[in-house]
Amino acid sequence: MNINATLIGQAIAFAIFVWFCMKYVWPPLLDAIEARQKKIADGLTQAERAGKDLELAQAKAAEKLKEAKAQAAEIIDQANKRRTQIVEEAKNEAEIERSKIVAQGEAEVEAERNRAREELRQQVAVLAIAGAEKIIKRTIDKEANSDIIDKLVAEL
Amino acid sequence: MSGQGEALTSSSYIQHHLTNLTWSVDGGWNAHDAGFWTFHVDSLLVAVGLGVLFLWLFRSVAKHSTVGVPGKLQCFIEMVIDFVDENVKDTFHGKNALIAPLALTIFVWVFLMNLMDLVPVDLLPHAAQAIGVPYLKVVPTTDLNVTLGMSLSVFALIIYYTVKVKGFGGFVKELTMQPFNHWAFIPVNFLLESVTLLAKPVSLGLRLFGNLYAGELIFILIALLGYWQLPLYFPWAVFHILIIVLQAFIFMMLTIVYMSMAHEDH
Numbered sequence: 001m002n003i004n005a006t007l008i009g010q011a012i013a014f015a016i017f018v019w020f021c022m023k024y025v026w027p028p029l030l031d032a033i034e035a036r037q038k039k040i041a042d043g044l045t046q047a048e049r050a051g052k053d054l055e056l057a058q059a060k061a062a063e064k065l066k067e068a069k070a071q072a073a074e075i076i077d078q079a080n081k082r083r084t085q086i087v088e089e090a091k092n093e094a095e096i097e098r099s100k101i102v103a104q105g106e107a108e109v110e111a112e113r114n115r116a117r118e119e120l121r122q123q124v125a126v127l128a129i130a131g132a133e134k135i136i137k138r139t140i141d142k143e144a145n146s147d148i149i150d151k152l153v154a155e156l
Numbered sequence: 157m158s159g160q161g162e163a164l165t166s167s168s169y170i171q172h173h174l175t176n177l178t179w180s181v182d183g184g185w186n187a188h189d190a191g192f193w194t195f196h197v198d199s200l201l202v203a204v205g206l207g208v209l210f211l212w213l214f215r216s217v218a219k220h221s222t223v224g225v226p227g228k229l230q231c232f233i234e235m236v237i238d239f240v241d242e243n244v245k246d247t248f249h250g251k252n253a254l255i256a257p258l259a260l261t262i263f264v265w266v267f268l269m270n271l272m273d274l275v276p277v278d279l280l281p282h283a284a285q286a287i288g289v290p291y292l293k294v295v296p297t298t299d300l301n302v303t304l305g306m307s308l309s310v311f312a313l314i315i316y317y318t319v320k321v322k323g324f325g326g327f328v329k330e331l332t333m334q335p336f337n338h339w340a341f342i343p344v345n346f347l348l349e350s351v352t353l354l355a356k357p358v359s360l361g362l363r364l365f366g367n368l369y370a371g372e373l374i375f376i377l378i379a380l381l382g383y384w385q386l387p388l389y390f391p392w393a394v395f396h397i398l399i400i401v402l403q404a405f406i407f408m409m410l411t412i413v414y415m416s417m418a419h420e421d422h
Binding site for chain 1: 190191192194195199207210214215217222233254258260261265300306309
């Protein structure tokens with residue numbers, strides 16, 4: 001075991017290895033580690049923020065939902081009111097129409113009756129005149145008169 | 157196991173396991189006493205191979221690294237990176253792009269070199285002998301040259317950054333005006349401080365070497381026990397896992413501390 005040139009060889013190899021390590025090995029590896037550390041830290045803060053955002057959004061959504069529910073209830077209420085209103089209106093209208101139709105019908109019937117009566121009256125008048133004429137004739141012919149009166153009676 | 161037909165004895169077995177495959181400028185392969193310009197080919201090859209493995213693995217992950225959901229391998233690599241980065245940030249408060257990669261390289265590389273200790277002691281030397289390589293010492297950190305090579309590099313960085321941050325005057329002042337801030341104590345201060353300074357790389361290198369060398373030696377001794385090695389090998393290996401990681405961590409941590417001391421005033 002003696003000191004010899006192996007020492008120099010080892011020192012040279014050592015220097016070259018350290019140089020290579022400093023140039024090509026250490027920087028990229030440490031950069032990668034540090035970049036990843038930064039990325040993870042960023043990711044964590046982002047996740048935290050996202051959690052907060054989510055909480056906020058959930059609260060907002062709940063509020064919106066409540067609002068919507070209230071609105072829906074209101075709309076349904078209004079609709080119900082409107083429905084009863086419409087039904088009421090329709091009923092009233094129908095009532096009015098009915099009474100109108102009924103009144104018209106009654107008026108028509110009245111008119112018809114009046115007309116018929118008038119006609120009847122005219123006919124009775126005519127018949128009375130005709131009967132009177134025949135009676136007058138019979139006074140001359142009694143026999144014939146009674147005959148006519150019989151006939152008239154039958155006609156009536 | 158003995159090479160070249162020697163009789164197999166305990167001491168030769170151990171001796172063989174502790175011998176490096178060498179190549180020297182003067183004497184060629186495995187020459188005795190070949191002087192300073194000798195290379196421990198096995199230590200260097202294994203060390204460089206493990207370093208390349210480390211950098212290839214980390215580089216391939218770095219190339220495909222994604223900021224999004226990481227794969228399992230990327231997760232593991234990032235755990236290592238994060239561990240080192242945290243230790244650096246806890247200890248080193250200045251701004252220097254070199255410290256963290258330096259710490260990462262030291263930690264993973266030393267760990268991988270230590271890890272070779274858990275490979276059964278005979279496995280790779282036997283395999284090497286089968287293809288005609290007489291010696292193979294597979295744990296680079298049991299080679300004093302390797303650990304001192306690294307610790308002296310760290311030492312050079314300590315001096316470089318001390319001078320760069322505090323100026324040459326500051327460096328000299330640090331050596332001479334502490335701990336007793338008086339001109340008369342300059343020699344004493346210098347003696348104390350230079351010992352402190354020199355103890356840094358020496359202790360750094362020797363600590364790692366000593367721990368791993370002792371561990372490897374105990375593995376070799378256990379391997380000598382015949383069938384008794386089976387119940388002994390496992391607990392020592394389990395215990396050694398701790399040492400392997402701990403020594404890599406200590407080397408890294410002390411480097412960071414030394415660097416931080418070089419950057420800061422007392």
